[in-house]
Amino acid sequence: MPRELITLQVGQCGNQIGCKFWDLALHEHAANNAQATFQPSMSTFFRNVDAGGRDVGMPTGTAPIQFLKARALLVDMEQGVLDQVMKGHIGELFDGRQLISDVSGAGNNWARGFCHYGPKYHDTIMEKVRHAVEQCDSLQCFMLIHSLGGGTGSGVGTYVLQHLQDEFPNVYRFVTPVFPSEDDDVVTSPYNSILSLAQLIDHADCVLPLCNDALSEICAKVSTEEDKCRRSFSASAAQKSAGPQEVGKPWERMNMLAAQLLLDLTCSMRFEGPLNVDLNEVTMNMVPYPRMHFLISSLTGSIMNLRDTPAGGQPASHYYLRNMSQLFSDAFSRDYQLITADPKQDLYLASALLLRGDVDMADIRQNLARVQRGLRFVRWNPEGWKVGHCAVPPLNQPRSLLCIANNCCIADTFTELRARFMRLYKYQTSVVERGHAERR
Amino acid sequence: MAVRPVVATVQLGQCGNQLGLELHDTLLREAAASGDAAFLRDTQETFFRTTETTSSSQGKLVARAVLVDTEPKVVEGVMETARRSKGWQYDARNAYHQQGGAANNWSFGYKHLGPTVWSNVADMIRREFEAADMVGGVLLLGSLAGGTGSGVGTYVTEMLRSEYRKSLLLNGVVWPYSTGEVIVQNYNVCLSLSHVMQDTDGVIMIENDHIHDICTKLLHINHVTFSSMNSVISQHLANILLPSNRAVSVPLGGVSLTEPIRNFLDPVAHLCCHPSYKFLTLKTIPQMPSNTLAFCSNTWPSLLKHLRQMLIVNAHIDEAMDWSVQLPADRESGILTRMSSRVGARQPPTPQYQPPHHIVSVSNMLVLRGGQLSTADTVPFTHRALYAPWSFSPLLVSGNHWPLGGCDKTAALLSNSQAVAPSIDRVLSKALLMYDAKAYVHHYATHGIDDEAFTNAFMALEQALAHYKELSGST
Numbered sequence: 001m002p003r004e005l006i007t008l009q010v011g012q013c014g015n016q017i018g019c020k021f022w023d024l025a026l027h028e029h030a031a032n033n034a035q036a037t038f039q040p041s042m043s044t045f046f047r048n049v050d051a052g053g054r055d056v057g058m059p060t061g062t063a064p065i066q067f068l069k070a071r072a073l074l075v076d077m078e079q080g081v082l083d084q085v086m087k088g089h090i091g092e093l094f095d096g097r098q099l100i101s102d103v104s105g106a107g108n109n110w111a112r113g114f115c116h117y118g119p120k121y122h123d124t125i126m127e128k129v130r131h132a133v134e135q136c137d138s139l140q141c142f143m144l145i146h147s148l149g150g151g152t153g154s155g156v157g158t159y160v161l162q163h164l165q166d167e168f169p170n171v172y173r174f175v176t177p178v179f180p181s182e183d184d185d186v187v188t189s190p191y192n193s194i195l196s197l198a199q200l201i202d203h204a205d206c207v208l209p210l211c212n213d214a215l216s217e218i219c220a221k222v223s224t225e226e227d228k229c230r231r232s233f234s235a236s237a238a239q240k241s242a243g244p245q246e247v248g249k250p251w252e253r254m255n256m257l258a259a260q261l262l263l264d265l266t267c268s269m270r271f272e273g274p275l276n277v278d279l280n281e282v283t284m285n286m287v288p289y290p291r292m293h294f295l296i297s298s299l300t301g302s303i304m305n306l307r308d309t310p311a312g313g314q315p316a317s318h319y320y321l322r323n324m325s326q327l328f329s330d331a332f333s334r335d336y337q338l339i340t341a342d343p344k345q346d347l348y349l350a351s352a353l354l355l356r357g358d359v360d361m362a363d364i365r366q367n368l369a370r371v372q373r374g375l376r377f378v379r380w381n382p383e384g385w386k387v388g389h390c391a392v393p394p395l396n397q398p399r400s401l402l403c404i405a406n407n408c409c410i411a412d413t414f415t416e417l418r419a420r421f422m423r424l425y426k427y428q429t430s431v432v433e434r435g436h437a438e439r440r
Numbered sequence: 441m442a443v444r445p446v447v448a449t450v451q452l453g454q455c456g457n458q459l460g461l462e463l464h465d466t467l468l469r470e471a472a473a474s475g476d477a478a479f480l481r482d483t484q485e486t487f488f489r490t491t492e493t494t495s496s497s498q499g500k501l502v503a504r505a506v507l508v509d510t511e512p513k514v515v516e517g518v519m520e521t522a523r524r525s526k527g528w529q530y531d532a533r534n535a536y537h538q539q540g541g542a543a544n545n546w547s548f549g550y551k552h553l554g555p556t557v558w559s560n561v562a563d564m565i566r567r568e569f570e571a572a573d574m575v576g577g578v579l580l581l582g583s584l585a586g587g588t589g590s591g592v593g594t595y596v597t598e599m600l601r602s603e604y605r606k607s608l609l610l611n612g613v614v615w616p617y618s619t620g621e622v623i624v625q626n627y628n629v630c631l632s633l634s635h636v637m638q639d640t641d642g643v644i645m646i647e648n649d650h651i652h653d654i655c656t657k658l659l660h661i662n663h664v665t666f667s668s669m670n671s672v673i674s675q676h677l678a679n680i681l682l683p684s685n686r687a688v689s690v691p692l693g694g695v696s697l698t699e700p701i702r703n704f705l706d707p708v709a710h711l712c713c714h715p716s717y718k719f720l721t722l723k724t725i726p727q728m729p730s731n732t733l734a735f736c737s738n739t740w741p742s743l744l745k746h747l748r749q750m751l752i753v754n755a756h757i758d759e760a761m762d763w764s765v766q767l768p769a770d771r772e773s774g775i776l777t778r779m780s781s782r783v784g785a786r787q788p789p790t791p792q793y794q795p796p797h798h799i800v801s802v803s804n805m806l807v808l809r810g811g812q813l814s815t816a817d818t819v820p821f822t823h824r825a826l827y828a829p830w831s832f833s834p835l836l837v838s839g840n841h842w843p844l845g846g847c848d849k850t851a852a853l854l855s856n857s858q859a860v861a862p863s864i865d866r867v868l869s870k871a872l873l874m875y876d877a878k879a880y881v882h883h884y885a886t887h888g889i890d891d892e893a894f895t896n897a898f899m900a901l902e903q904a905l906a907h908y909k910e911l912s913g914s915t
Contacts, residue, residue: 003539003540003541040512137539138538140540140541272513274665274666274667275454275621276511276513276514276541278540278541278543280540280541280543280545281541281544283543284543284544284545284587284624285544285622285624286623287880287883288877288880289878289879289882290882350623360663360665361665361666362656362662362663362664365619372619378877379873380873380874380876380877380879381623381874381879382870383618383619384620385619385620385623386620386621386622386623387621
């Protein structure tokens with residue numbers, strides 16, 4: 001039985017990404033499970049329960065699926081998003097005991113989330129976490145999904161992270177935070193993000209940041225490329241594309257990217273392959289010094305079906321296949337990074353390549369040698385590669401490549417966030433000082 | 441019928457288990473292909489046992505193997521594959537796996553997981569030995585890059601040594617690609633080798649880079665996978681593990697097979713006669729694509745000439761070799777008598793160290809399989825310059841008439857020589873470079889491998905490397 005992973009989705013953004021993640025996870029497992037039996041690979045994310053909510057035996061691969069429940073906790077300090085989730089088509093994956101909510105929200109205030117709601121719901125949250133942990137046979141990792149710009153995701157999320165470390169020090173903590181963009185509509189997002197980052201440095205094992213700007217650019221680029229390919233493929237294909245142009249809202253496609261990242265990261269834990277890579281191996285190889293655990297990721301291959309929801313439509317594989325060389329080139333290009341960064345221009349400390357599907361070792365080694373020539377690695381790790389290969393491909397595509405890098409270009413992102421923080425802080429300080437001066 | 445000593449195999453981690461499956465299958469397949477019942481029986485008795493035939497089922501062939509991993513998928517997959525598609529299977533009681541994986545962390549595997557693994561595996565090995573009439577030894581298979589084969593494997597080796605002081609231990613270790621499979625692989629290789637070399641009797645080094653070259657350049661395999669590489673490694677190991685007879689060179693050239701080698705691990709004791717020299721390399725010739733095997737007609741003189749040059753220049757394939765490197769021409773035949781006269785004679789130290797042109801060995805084992813052995817002249821392998829002056833009867837030749845791998849003649853050279861030095865040097869340099877920056881050491885420190893442990897490991901491996909490099913200075 002493979003190792004379990006508990007997901008904690010905190011705040012509006014965290015829950016929206018989380019829901020897309022569960023949707024995609026269900027489809028991925030369904031595509032690899034024609035007999036609808038509870039496979040061992042499913043027990044990483046799901047439990048098989050009976051009508052009373054009790055676990056149904058061990059996952060041997062022969063027991064039929066009765067009811068699936070996600071190994072997840074959904075936290076939000078306002079009810080709107082959680083209500084939508086429970087009413088939606090994946091609502092059955094969760095039961096009421098997995099939800100923690102309040103009414104008034106954190107008001108985009110990290111301190112309200114960290115210092116008020118955190119302690120207020122501390123006992124409830126930790127009890128539910130303990131309950132979820134007891135349902136695991138061999139828990140490997142907590143996965144926290146949240147955004148840093150608001151109040152709940154940032155404040156409550158980082159509060160919970162700290163206590164997860166205290167109570168379960170041997171369980172890895174992977175965090176997927178969404179960094180706010182330059183033109184974020186939350187005024188206090190610079191404060192929220194810097195205060196959260198301090199917590200992430202101290203209490204996370206691995207952080208894979210995402211950035212809205214980068215995600216939307218990737219979506220736009222891929223949509224344009226797919227349109228071109230569809231039109232050049234055949235006239236009838238052009239007619240098909242004259243139908244509904246976009247599937248889902250832009251946010252949905254961006255959330256799908258984030259969800260695909262998590263699925264590709266964990267595929268080796270769930271499925272077989274010639275070269276397995278677990279999350280603990282990712283931490284071991286990618287984190288040379290304890291506090292330098294911010295990893296930049298890029299996805300290629302599995303994102304090519306963005307325009308088609310898994311439920312219907314022509315798979316993009318008919319129109320837009322990338323071969324291995326193209327996948328490798330894309331993975332190191334700034335256009336496919338999930339945060340706004342250009343790692344090729346900066347120094348690599350370590351890099352991991354997680355491949356899925358139909359690839360062979362000779363191709364990997366050739367492309368690795370080719371790509372390495374254009375990259376700068378730190379002097380004590382000149383060939384700093386960790387390679388993994390999972391045999392099961394992503395949905396609708398024959399192969400994909402997830403590249404995770406510990407690269408110094410993340411310093412630019414931190415510098416930018418700090419600059420925004422200082423601009424706001426100086427302005428606010430000057431307003432307060434002016435107020436004091438006027439009163440005197 | 442004389443009793444054959446048995447060999448128990450311990451398969452560690454993903455690499456060890458996948459390789460072990462392929463190895464057992466190859467041993468059985470090659471022995472069956474020979475057509476000789478005694479050969480097949482000897483192979484089966486050494487590596488397998490037969491379960492009892494009951495009224496409801498036939499006796500089955502069960503590998504004398506213990507499967508160990510720190511995560512479940514591979515062990516379960518390997519057992520299932522054997523049960524479904526091979527004519528033999530593993531004993532279901534001999535599989536032990538944990539859940540969490542070893543995280544590519546040698547210290548986690550050695551300090552944390554090792555004791556738990558051993559407490560389960562000790563009984564399995566004892567059971568295998570009790571089922572045998574005579575115990576030969578243990579063959580451990582695993583890779584050095586990860587956490588299980590390296591860390592857990594080192595702990596199991598140490599425990600086996602303390603539990604079975606008189607049995608032979610042979611470690612078959614797979615080196616990762618030098619361009620990286622695991623970032624901390626150099627640390628793991630250094631820590632493993634420095635510990636294992638104290639307790640084992642011999643370490644056979646198998647390098648992924650070399651095997652990959654064989655697959656692409658000689659076997660012309662287009663899509664090289666780990667599965668194809670495991671097949672090649674298994675063929676190489678089968679060459680030295682399958683039963684063979686001790687051979688002697690006859691005065692006018694040619695080889696005469698005398699008595700059978702009773703315990704195949706005894707040659708390891710011959711090869712690793714000195715405690716400072718335990719690293720072995722394996723070269724095999726010829727390596728041919730399967731579609732050309734039917735058309736090959738090699739001669740022993742040609743094969744042995746190429747194999748000797750592979751030894752001299754440390755080539756892993758017999759392609760594009762440097763033939764300009766030759767042994768000194770002034771010392772020729774009469775090797776054995778000259779060697780015995782040199783023992784005890786003091787030679788003055790050479791005034792200036794000359795870098796070696798050829799590889800110097802401690803001892804070699806040559807295994808010849810195929811017909812027309814009377815035409816195989818192995819005397820060139822006894823050339824004095826090939827060996828350190830203190831090497832006593834450094835060449836062991838064995839073989840038999842049954843060809844291997846569909847090829848009418850194959851020769852394998854298991855060598856305790858300087859051939860290991862470049863790889864150890866390379867890995868040590870990279871590990872020291874990374875250690876200088878103290879990168880990744882916090883992961884090891886969490887589980888008890890501190891600065892002192894690292895320093896001791898590096899020193900021990902540097903010492904072993906120095907011993908091998910000194911071999912050329914002493915000729």
